[in-house]
Structure formats: structure tokens, C-alpha cells
Amino acid sequence: MTTDTRGPAPGRSAVVLALRHYGRELLRLRRLALPALLLPAVGNIGIRYVAPLLIAKLAGQAADDGGLTLGRALPYVLGFGLTLLLAEAVWRVGQHCLNRVDALGMEHLYVSGMDELLAKDAAFFHDNFAGSLTKRVLSFGKRFEDFVDTVTYRIVGSLVPLVFGAVVLWSYEPMLVVGLFLMIALTVVAATPLIRRRQRLVNDREAAIARVSGHVADSLMNMETVRAFAAERREAAEHRGRVADSRRLTLRSWDYGNLRVDTLIAPMSVLTNVLGLLVAIAFGGPGQGVEEVVVAFTYYSNATQIMFEFNQIYRRLESSTTEAAQFTELLLDPPTVVDADAPAPLAPRDSGIRFEAVTFAHAGAKPIFRGLDLDVPAGARIGLVGRSGGGKTTLTRLLLRMSDIDRGRILIGGQDISLLRQSDLRSLIAYVPQEPAMFHRSLRDNIAFARPGATDEEIRAAAAAAHVTEFADLLPDGFDTLVGERGVKLSGGQRQRVALARAILRDAPVLLLDEATSALDSESELLVQDALWRLMDGRTALVVAHRLSTVAGMDRLVVLDRGRVVEQGPHEKLLAADGAYARLWRHQSGGFLGESTGPSVDGDGRVDGDGRDDGDRRDDGDRRGGGPPHVRPRRESSGPPSEEAARSAP
């Protein structure tokens, strides 16, 4: 997760795109949106302008020669009550529609926002952090409510009644209208630079708040590390500092609003009201004075409210569109891995895989593959080995089309994968990634994710084959146990076994295993390998492993180094060739080739030997209990044993 979930200030095109999305929602919901936007304004006309007009007329009557009698007052009183009642009713209907516009609009935006993210390619998620994306996609939906409410209540709800008021005032005295609009315009012109300045202070404040939340998220996510380094006080001090900073900037922006902006607007508003009264008195004809003064007073005092709201309208519209734009800017660059316009129907000849002159570079990096060729015949079991960073994981991800290659072709069953629908391609592959991720769902759901609709028996069979059942039965709720965020409640080896159970359940013709058993102890690996060998039967398998004993029994081993295939062939042949593979093997076996320490391969290509990982992985020194079925240990050692071997020696 990023430490700053706020994201940078979005550009103009992102703001335009956000407004277009929100506008499109209003258009889509126009049958509800039109009454939602207009009815509160109509209600406001009744409450703010028609009812006071009736009171003004009543006052005019009272000032008349005849004085006020109940008979003369009654129509006005009734009209006053009826107006307010109607206005309230209109408001309720408008609010009813607005609630629906808000809820339906947000629903659609939440859904379409997630759809946009689901369509993104893998590189996008490497460049954007989950925490930031979560906040942005949810704000995109949520801020629609603020946006529509501001437009409804504050803009349409104020401006439409103001126009009505202006028409009424005009009928009394055009100068009243001229004076009012002149003063409003003056105030807007005078206040705009202050509001802009305040906006900068608000931005500083928001950035300080984001720094607080970023640090809180970062600390909480790394709580184990904080504890392990006894850094609680340090983290608390950092937090205190950030909170104090945010308090200082918050007060500064509030004070600016209160002391600078409103101290300008308040006298302008007073002046406007006084001016209204003066105009009404000066221009009111004889006998019309009282009515006119009351109208001028109430209409002006209503209208000057807008002056105070101007600040808020600006702020709310700005913040809602800015937040929405932080999401829409993610949409400005379309996903790079997309389905072809007319995808080829899925009709693979078999499950063979071919990489033909593949060139690929991660964005902004040097090419990792330059004209790579690799042929994996249908049904073959290929072990992919080589130094860390050699490109093994990248190769498996290209086959899954997590990224698109720059040149060349990748074929599966004779079909170019770039012409297939991505979902079709991936339906052919059961994949176990190097670092399997878990959903915070039950163990059962995590396994069943590989094949929706799998029966409970199928799930349990896959779990049994991957040796998940052994530990699942010990969990508090068995298969219904929630595994924690990213699967933190499972050990690394347990997560791998769940990932293997997924692959088994997937039942796809191509198996793609990236270090699928690296976190298992030798005994568990032995058991799981057994299941894997059975699974590989009749399928094409590409198995990445650092622990060579895991893959030594495969039909062919491919040694990848710096994006090039430096060697390939069966285990024995590669040992005989005494090249890169033989060196790796020697290194892992902790002995010397040709001496009895070295592993050897039995008749059907399976290996006898003691494989160990290359040092940056688990200690696998203890293979005395027997290797996987294809690996039989022999340690009648003569060569110098490695450190691990020495430690594990009886």
C-alpha cells in the first residue's frame, strides 16, 4: 500500500472525464434527475419568495386606508399556508427522486469503476497501489452524491428561485434588480482571489491529513516489524508530529475562511441589504411603500445568502470533481493487454506451447528476452531453472498474457495467444504463482476459486491431493476458517498447498508451476510431488524450480540465464555436458560431479540425489527421509559436504 493514498492533483482532461461520467449518469437517469434537480428549486421559490410576497401584500393591505380585517386578510393567510404546504410537498417529491438518483448513480459508478479496474493489465497494478486504488474507485462512486446534491440544493436550488425573485422585484422596481445583481457580481469578483487562496490552504491541509493516514496505514501494515525493532515510541512520535502538522494547517485554512473570506462577504451582504431597502424607499410610489419595502427586505436577505454559499459551492464542487478525477485519470491510458476485436475461437490442436523469437521488455527497462525460442511439445514436462532474476517468472507470465510481448509469437496448441480471448487462453492453464496470494475468505472458497461450481467432493479431493486436508482439519473451523488478509493466518508452505489444490481443481491441459513447492519441507514436498506427477500425466507442464531435485526428473530441463536459454536437455545429458546446469547441480548437491556425492538419475530419467536450494531459499539439506518419487537420496558421501549437509549429517 502506498504511504500517500491521496494521489497527485489530477489534470484537466481527467476532470473533464469525471464530469462527463457524472453527466452521463444524470442523462441515463434523466426521468428521475430532472424532477430531482428542479423540484427543490420550485419548493424554494414557494418558501423563500412566494410566501414572503404574500406577507408583503398583507402588510401592504394593513398599511392601506381601510386597515386590516379578517375578511381581507384571510385569502392571504390561506394562500400563505397553502404555498408552504405545497412547497413542502414538492420538496418531498424532489427529495424522493434525488435519493434515487444518488443511490442508482453511485451503484452504477461503483460497478463501472470496478469493471474499469478489472480490465486493467498486470503492469497497471504494479504501478498503482491497492490502498490508493481502493480509495479512488470508492470515492469515484461516493462523490457523485456530493456533486449532485451541491448542484441540486446550492446551484439550481438557489439560482432558479433567484431568477424568480428578480422577475418579481422587476415588477416593483427594476432598480432593485440592477442593484442586487450588481452587488452580487461585485462580491464574487472581490471574493474569488481569496477563495482561490483559501483553496491552496485547503490543499495543504488535505495533504497533511493524507500524510497522517498514509503513516497510520504504513505502520499498521508493518506492525510486526515495528514490534520486532521495538519501534513503537518512534512510530508514535512520528504520528504525533504529523497530527500536529495537520492540526496547524487545518486551523490555518479554517481561520482564513472565517477571518478573510467571510469578513469580506459579511459587510458586502449587509451593504446589499441596506441598499435594497434604500432603493425600495426611494423608488416606491405612494401607497406602495410598505409592500415594496417588505418585498425588498425579504428578497434581498434571501439573495444575499448566496454570497455566503458561493464559497461553499466552489469548495464542494471542486473537491468532489477532484476526487472523481483522481480515479478518471487512471482511465486516460487504456489497458495495453486487450482482447482482439474479433478474437479467434478457442480451438487448440493440442496443449503444446511455442515461444517464437519472443522479444519483451518491462516498461522502461532493457529487454529481458531478445528473440527467445522455446518449444514445449504437448504432454511434455519441462523444468525451467536458472539464476534468480533470469526471467523464469516473466516467461510464465507472458504465456498467461499478463503482459504483451514486443515482438515474436507465443502459440498454444498452434494458436497465437494474442488472437485469443484472454479468458479463453487462461482457461487452458492451471497456474501456481511464485508467491500465491489468498483472499480473506474461507479455505474452501480459496480453493474453489479455481473452478466456480465445483462440488464439495471435488474441492475436498483436490485439497486431499495437495495435502491441505492435514492442516485444514486442525484449523478452528476446518475448511470454513477465514485465512486472514492475504492469507496471513496460513504458513508459507500451507499457502503453497492451497495454491496447488487450486491448480489441481482447475483441471486444465497446461500446468504452469512457479516455485510451487519451494516453501514445503522435504517430507511435504515428497507427498505433494506425488500428486503433481499424477496431475502432469497427459498434460503439458512447465515447472519452475530453484531446487533442482524438484525438476531433475522432468523430460527436459531448460536453463534460463539473463533471458536466454543457455542449455536444454534431460538431466543426465546436461550433467554430462558439464555446463551451467552441471554447475548449479554441483553447487546444490554440495559435492563434486563424478564422485558419489553427486546425485544420479535412474533409468527412466528420474534422479537419485540430494538437491538443495541455492542458498537464498529454505534449507533442504535433510533428504535422508527420501526425496520425491523421482528423487532418491544417496549420501554415501566422499566429497566435502556442504554446511547444511554437515549439520544434518547423522
Ligand SMILES: Nc1ncnc2c1ncn2[C@@H]1O[C@H](COP(=O)(O)OP(=O)(O)OP(=O)(O)O)[C@@H](O)[C@H]1O
Ligand atoms: N514488473 C516488473 N517491472 C520491471 N522489471 C521487472 C518486473 N518484474 C520483473 N522484473 C525484472 O525482470 C527480471 C526477471 O525477473 P523474473 O521474476 O522473471 O526472474 P526469475 O527468474 O523468476 O527470478 P527468481 O528465481 O528470483 O524468481 C528481473 O531482473 C526483474 O527485476
Ligand SMILES: [Mg+2]
Ligand atoms: Mg521467479
